[in-house]
Amino acid sequence: MRRVTLTQFLIEQQRAGRISPDLRLLIEVVARAVKAISVNVSKGALAGVLGEAGTDNVQGEAQKKLDVIANEILLQANEWGGHLAAMASEEVETVHQIPFDYPKGGFLLLFDPLDGSSNIDVNISVGTIFSVLRNPAGGSEPTEANFLQPGSEQVAAGYAVYGPSTQLVLTVGNGVHGFTLDREMGSFVYTQPFMTIPVDTQEFAINASNARFWEQPVKRYVDEMQAGKGGPLGKDYNMRWVASMVADVHRILTRGGIFMYPMDEKCRAKGGKLRLMYEANPMAMLVEQAGGAASTGRERIMDLKPTELHQRVPVILGSKNEVERVVSYHLEA
């Protein structure tokens, strides 16, 4: 069987006019950084990468060593290629400018360098999430305001999941495509063309320890799922919660499901738990490209007009019919 690598896939996308040479380079560089992060993640205790970094990020969260390492790898890998105007990271307070000695390009890159940090030390899958926007500012140094574009403006989005195998899942607006890292060859091999999310599902993901903080529409929906075959939804559901959004979304892109980190009383003051620019928007683009839906419960995620770089939002995404059901419960309430 002919093996198609990520490089080959991207060149074919470029030939078909779907991506520019600069966007191809950008994605290749992100993939290279992901390989380096994968090496660090998989060495674990042998490389001394587990545990706390001893610092807090701008959002007041304690950083793990791997949060810092993954962030450094992504920043350094993407600085010199000439394809970026600037970067923004969950782990960095404000816009990361390209150093003066390197040429600048037309794209903005945003990332959650290490998603699922609480799973690092227990050897459970973690990931990296990224989003690509065009720089509307032209020649000047991009400001935070230049990043505040709705998710519908994304030109590419993807994630890497560092699980039993390392996989890269990508969209450039033409479906969702999955690649598996061949560690011996050092290349990503095209293994999952056009990933799709079935419209119906019997699997849900939510952190049920927050049940007492949920809003009524989410309580109603979870109660109805738990009522099973004899309840109003007429079917039995199964539950999964990895606590790495990347791993939960990867399962949904593989076999369907609904993922919720909804608004609740605990996170209301912050606007939600998950980050709009680094988590919600890129995952929403992937999920919609795979035939699913992504909403806050009240609005389509990719329609939101961001107000700040580290903004948080409620997230409900996955199998279309189930997401639409939850949205209808919110609208009724």
Ligand code: AHG
């Ligand atoms: P991060 O590690 O980048 O801070 O993100 C963690 C996120 C997300 O990956 C996951 O779905 C959620 O936080 C888990 O939250 P709980 O620990 O509240 O379940």
Ligand code: MN
């Ligand atoms: Mn995250």
Ligand code: MN
């Ligand atoms: Mn993170």
